Amino acid sequence: xxxxxxxxxxxxxxxxxxxxxxxxxxxxxxxxxxxxxxxxxxxxxxxxxxxxxxxxxxxxxxxxxxxxxxxxxxxxxxxxxxxxxxxxxxxxxxxxxxxxxxxxxxxxxxxxxxxxxxxxxxxxxxxxxxxxxxxxxxxxxxxxxxxxxxxxxxxxxxxxxxxxxxxxxxxxxxxxxxxxxxxxxxxxxxxxxxxxxxxxxxxxxxxxxxxxxxxxxxxxxxxxxxxxxxxxxxxxxxxxxxxxxxxxxxxxxxxxxxxxxxxxxxxxxxxxxxxxxxxxxxxxxxxxxxxxxxxxxxxxxxxxxxxxxxxxxxxxxxxxxxxxxxxxxxxxxxxxxxxxxxxxxxxxxxxxxxxxxxxxxxxxxxxxxxxxxxxxxxxxxxxxxxxxxxxxxxxxxxxxxxxxxxxxxxxxxxxxxxxxxxxxxxxxxxxxxxxxxxxxxxxxxxxxxxxxxxxxxxxxxxxxxxxxxxxxxxxxxxxxxxxxxxxx
Numbered sequence: 001x002x003x004x005x006x007x008x009x010x011x012x013x014x015x016x017x018x019x020x021x022x023x024x025x026x027x028x029x030x031x032x033x034x035x036x037x038x039x040x041x042x043x044x045x046x047x048x049x050x051x052x053x054x055x056x057x058x059x060x061x062x063x064x065x066x067x068x069x070x071x072x073x074x075x076x077x078x079x080x081x082x083x084x085x086x087x088x089x090x091x092x093x094x095x096x097x098x099x100x101x102x103x104x105x106x107x108x109x110x111x112x113x114x115x116x117x118x119x120x121x122x123x124x125x126x127x128x129x130x131x132x133x134x135x136x137x138x139x140x141x142x143x144x145x146x147x148x149x150x151x152x153x154x155x156x157x158x159x160x161x162x163x164x165x166x167x168x169x170x171x172x173x174x175x176x177x178x179x180x181x182x183x184x185x186x187x188x189x190x191x192x193x194x195x196x197x198x199x200x201x202x203x204x205x206x207x208x209x210x211x212x213x214x215x216x217x218x219x220x221x222x223x224x225x226x227x228x229x230x231x232x233x234x235x236x237x238x239x240x241x242x243x244x245x246x247x248x249x250x251x252x253x254x255x256x257x258x259x260x261x262x263x264x265x266x267x268x269x270x271x272x273x274x275x276x277x278x279x280x281x282x283x284x285x286x287x288x289x290x291x292x293x294x295x296x297x298x299x300x301x302x303x304x305x306x307x308x309x310x311x312x313x314x315x316x317x318x319x320x321x322x323x324x325x326x327x328x329x330x331x332x333x334x335x336x337x338x339x340x341x342x343x344x345x346x347x348x349x350x351x352x353x354x355x356x357x358x359x360x361x362x363x364x365x366x367x368x369x370x371x372x373x374x375x376x377x378x379x380x381x382x383x384x385x386x387x388x389x390x391x392x393x394x395x396x397x398x399x400x401x402x403x404x405x406x407x408x409x410x411x412x413x414x415x416x417x418x419x420x421x422x423x424x425x426x427x428x429x430x431x432x433x434x435x436x437x438x439x440x441x442x443x444x445x446x447x448x449x450x451x452x453x454x455x456x457x458x459x460x461x462x463x464x465x466x467x468x469x470x471x472x473x474x475x476x477x478x479x480x481x482x483x484x485x486x487x488x
Contacts, residue, residue, distance in 0.1 A: 014038060019059050033073075045069065045096070058092070066096035074103040080188060080488065101385040105365050105485045118192055122162035125194040127239025127359060132246055132269060133175075133197055135163035136459035144408035147463040148452055151439035154431025155390045159186035161194065163465030165458035167247025169276075170218025173396075174201035175456035176426040177226055177363075180392035180484040181237060183430065185361055187390045188487060194240040198269075198278065199355045200225075202243075203235060206277035206351065215275035215351075216258040222394050222426045223371070223482045229363045236357030243355045244269040246278060271353040279351040289344045300332035365486030369393065370478070378475045380447075383483075384432055391483040393429040395453060398477045409463025413446035413473040424479070427467075428454040447471030 013034030016024055022041035026032060031049040040058035044050065045067040052073045056063055060081035065071065079092045092106065100106065119125055122137065143150045161182040166175050174197040186192050204220040208228060229235045250265040264272035271280035369386065370378050383393060397403075399422040402412055434449035450468040459465040 022058065022062075024056070024058075061091045063092040063094075065094045066098065068096055069094055069098040069100070071100045072102045072104075075100055076105045078106070098388075099385070100389065101382065104385070104389060105367070106389060117190075118158055118186070122194075125161060125192050127241050128194040129239070129241035129244035130269070132244035132267075133164040133166070133194070133240060135165040135456070135465055138163070138459050138464045142459075142464060144463045146439055146441040147409050147466070148431075148433050148439070148442070148450065148468055149409070149463055149466050151442075152431075152433050152437060154433065154452060155388055156183055156187070156392060156430045159183050159192075159390065160392075160428075160430045160454055161186065161192055163454060163459050164197070164245075164456050165247065166197070166456045167245075167249055168251050169246075169248050171197060171201045172426045172456055173220040173222040173225060173394075174198075174204065176222055176394040176396075176428050177229075177484075178237065179428040179454060179456070180226075180394050181361065181363055181487055183390075183392040183428070184363075184484050184487040185359075193359060193361075195237040195359055195361075196240050196243045196245070196355065198245045199238045199243045200235075202277040202279050202353060203233075204277075206275075206279055208233065214258075215277060215349075216260065218276050219424065222396050223368055223480050226363060226366045226394060226482050226484065227368070229366070234362060236362045237359045238355045239358050242358055243271065243353070246272055248278075270355070273351060275351065277351070279353040282350040282352050284347050284349040286345045286347055288342050289346050290340050291343045293339045293341055295337055295339065296334055297337050298332050298334050300330045302328065303331045304328040361487050363484055363486075364488040365484070367391075367483045367485055368480070369483050370481040372479045376475075378478070378481075380471055380474075383429070383451075383481060386483040386485070387429065387431055389485075391485045393481050393483050394426060395429045395451070395474070395478060396424060396426040396480045397474065398479070399423060399425045400477050402473070403467065403469075403477070406462060406467060407443075409466055410443055410450075410468045411470060411473055412443070413470040413476070415446075415472070415476065417476075427456060429481070430454050433468075445470035446473060447475065 011026065011032040014032045015037040017037065017039040019040040024038040024040065024042040026044045027046045029046045030044045032038065033050065033052040035052050036050055036054045038056045041062040042056045042058045044065045047067055048065050048069040050056065050071045054071055054073065054075045056077045058079055061079035063077055063079055071077070077092055122128065122134065161179065164175055166172060178195045178197050178200055182193050182195055204225055208225070246264070246267045246269055248263045250262040252261045260274045263274050263278065272278050273281045369383050386393060400417055401419060402414060402417055429451045431452040432449060433452065435444045438444065448471055450470055451474055453467040453469050455462055455465055455467055457465070
């Protein structure tokens with residue numbers, strides 16, 4: 001492999017690297033900025049531009065950039081190799097007139113034709129189990145005729161898998177992350193899968209630094225989980241059929257005792273327990289909890305003082321006097337005594353469930369787009385760019401009353417809304433629609449439009465499981481957004 005510098009005046013200082021007999025092909029009218037590296041089977045179309053410090057690496061498949069497309073500074077474009085079930089790999093096909101923002105990591109065909117077709121029913125999604133996470137079937141007659149689902153398209157729409165239902169458990173982070181991974185797999189590999197939310201949630205609550213360990217209470221940090229999977233854990237998803245989800249519809253929660261009951265009623269899946277993670281219970285042992293108590297006590301001893309010791313009389317006569325006339329008294333002293341008492345019994349339980357990672361896929365690329373504690377404003381243009389690039393976005397927010405009071409999926413934004421909320425939640429942003437593209441009869445979204453949110457409360461909620469969240473509502477009630485940019 002030999003690197004050369006392209007001598008063309010349009011591309012000074014560009015690193016052109018042939019590999020495996022393939023050399024990049026760049027149209028004469030295209031501009032490539034100095035410092036860029038173009039490797040292997042790359043084709044750049046007429047009037048397109050690739051800006052400073054970008055890397056286009058086509059060492060295992062090909063990259064094709066259409067005409068008049070703009071790849072902005074620092075972006076990395078790559079492609080996936082052949083693998084079982086995907087013998088041709090995933091070439092990166094970017095269409096005409098596409099804008100790719102700064103520092104974007106891309107692995108999927110943009111504007112190209114997907115390598116597969118969405119299944120006709122949810123039951124046909126690859127890896128579907130007995131329906132533990134089933135959110136119901138979308139029926140055309142129940143869709144809001146003025147909703148975005150019925151009237152609009154967005155780049156991830158056909159790649160978004162079926163709506164799920166998390167039931168009575170606070171497992172939304174697992175549902176949001178698996179939904180994002182499923183969408184990316186469909187984009188990159190043309191395979192529509194149903195991945196196990198139960199297994200991911202078990203890893204989150206039981207294995208990934210649960211400090212302190214506590215098997216009661218739901219919820220997890222979605223951004224932490226996603227970034228952790230990308231950078232450190234190398235977690236491969238099992239299919240839903242490998243560990244079917246348990247909605248725990250009969251579960252009772254006792255906050256004072258921090259205990260669950262009836263978590264496993266009517267569940268016939270792979271593993272279950274009265275915990276938040278629901279890994280299988282192996283054994284429990286009781287360990288006494290003790291406390292050391294210090295107390296002052298008086299200790300007394302009977303002390304005799306023989307008369308002979310005081311008079312100096314000895315012999316047999318003196319011994320007799322000792323017995324008859326010897327002085328005696330109780331001598332007491334105060335001492336500190338330490339006592340160990342049993343204050344309770346701590347039950348320690350061992351849980352274990354190991355599920356094979358049969359899907360063969362993991363999250364290999366993710367990017368935090370917004371954290372409210374870092375920036376309250378929210379840069380929605382960046383979020384939109386990722387959605388246009390078919391990067392699903394996990395969205396965490398507070399469930400305000402306005403979210404529950406949606407009208408056919410449309411959420412109304414009141415900047416002065418307050419009052420009680422239902423706490424935190426996470427779901428999947430699968431697209432966006434600006435006000436200019438709304439269907440007739442749809443209310444305008446505060447802030448310029450709506451994010452399309454696929455929720456995990458079943459098709460009986462929202463508009464067949466989808467909510468339309470105004471941009472300003474997301475800014476007020478949202479807490480974080482993280483894009484899943486690649487799976488492998």
